[in-house]
Amino acid sequence: MKKYFKYTVFALVAAVLAGCATSAITGRKYLKLVDSQTINDQASLAYKEFLSDANTKVITGTAEATAVKRVGNNIAAATMKYLQQKGVADQYNFNWEFNLVQSSDVNAWCMPGGKVAVYTGILPLTGTDAGLATVMGHEIAHAIEEHSVAQISNQMALQMGAQMLGAASQMSNSQWVSIFNQAYGIGAPVGMLSFSRKDELAADRAGLIIMAMAGYDPNAAITFWERMAGAKADNGSTPPEFLSTHPSDARRITELQKYIPEAMKYYTGNTGSSSSPSTKNMKTIHIK
Numbered sequence: 001m002k003k004y005f006k007y008t009v010f011a012l013v014a015a016v017l018a019g020c021a022t023s024a025i026t027g028r029k030y031l032k033l034v035d036s037q038t039i040n041d042q043a044s045l046a047y048k049e050f051l052s053d054a055n056t057k058v059i060t061g062t063a064e065a066t067a068v069k070r071v072g073n074n075i076a077a078a079t080m081k082y083l084q085q086k087g088v089a090d091q092y093n094f095n096w097e098f099n100l101v102q103s104s105d106v107n108a109w110c111m112p113g114g115k116v117a118v119y120t121g122i123l124p125l126t127g128t129d130a131g132l133a134t135v136m137g138h139e140i141a142h143a144i145e146e147h148s149v150a151q152i153s154n155q156m157a158l159q160m161g162a163q164m165l166g167a168a169s170q171m172s173n174s175q176w177v178s179i180f181n182q183a184y185g186i187g188a189p190v191g192m193l194s195f196s197r198k199d200e201l202a203a204d205r206a207g208l209i210i211m212a213m214a215g216y217d218p219n220a221a222i223t224f225w226e227r228m229a230g231a232k233a234d235n236g237s238t239p240p241e242f243l244s245t246h247p248s249d250a251r252r253i254t255e256l257q258k259y260i261p262e263a264m265k266y267y268t269g270n271t272g273s274s275s276s277p278s279t280k281n282m283k284t285i286h287i288k
């Protein structure tokens with residue numbers, strides 16, 4: 001038993017050493033036990049299942065659906081430009097997709113590989129394209145920073161111990177789909193993966209930079225999160241799903257305000273131009 005424990009500890013340490021990654025935008029360290037291609041492929045499959053599910057109604061052809069694709073493409077272009085400038089774009093084999101789905105849930109997410117869903121329930125809170133860019137920039141920042149990859153890796157480390165090294169390759173497609181469904185609150189939002197406060201702040205900070213580079217005024221993020229805080233008050237004890245994983249409170253808004261000057265360096269006011277400041281202003285952000 002003691003011997004087994006020793007091997008378990010050895011395997012864990014080896015996996016942590018082998019699986020330690022550094023995030024692209026904020027430079028945080030995290031555990032990564034699944035390679036990007038595997039997780040992108042599996043996310044793509046889960047996304048396809050979500051879109052074709054009888055309970056999912058994808059909206060097409062409306063002004064709102066067009067706005068989701070327009071803003072999404074602008075944010076994606078800015079994100080890739082940012083990653084290229086940092087020399088890490090080749091690590092992101094993203095095949096972007098943006099879809100608006102009919103749902104009263106106040107929600108939006110981006111799976112690894114750039115698979116984005118915006119629920120109609122969040123549109124009254126986003127209002128303008130800049131509001132939409134706030135939400136999409138934030139969710140895409142979670143994906144670029146690989147917060148769900150870290151969460152899944154942590155779960156694997158906890159649950160599988162010594163066997164985890166081979167765990168990713170042993171998981172079936174349906175096991176992967178159920179992991180993504182749970183992570184993104186598809187089907188039953190209960191038990192939805194919740195990011196840590198640090199992950200949230202990192203996604204806010206990176207999201208502001210991405211939206212600014214895409215030509216959307218980062219100040220719109222303050223207005224959006226203030227509206228979210230209002231929605232929380234309106235709903236009393238049952239806040240919308242998005243709020244259960246994205247607490248909108250005074251601290252979040254104070255932190256966002258601190259990030260605005262940095263994001264404004266990337267803002268040119270030309271929507272869709274994905275402009276960026278001169279390279280002397282490009283620096284890695286460090287959030288610990």
Ligand SMILES: [Zn+2]
Nearest residue numbers: 195200203246
């Ligand atoms: Zn978030």
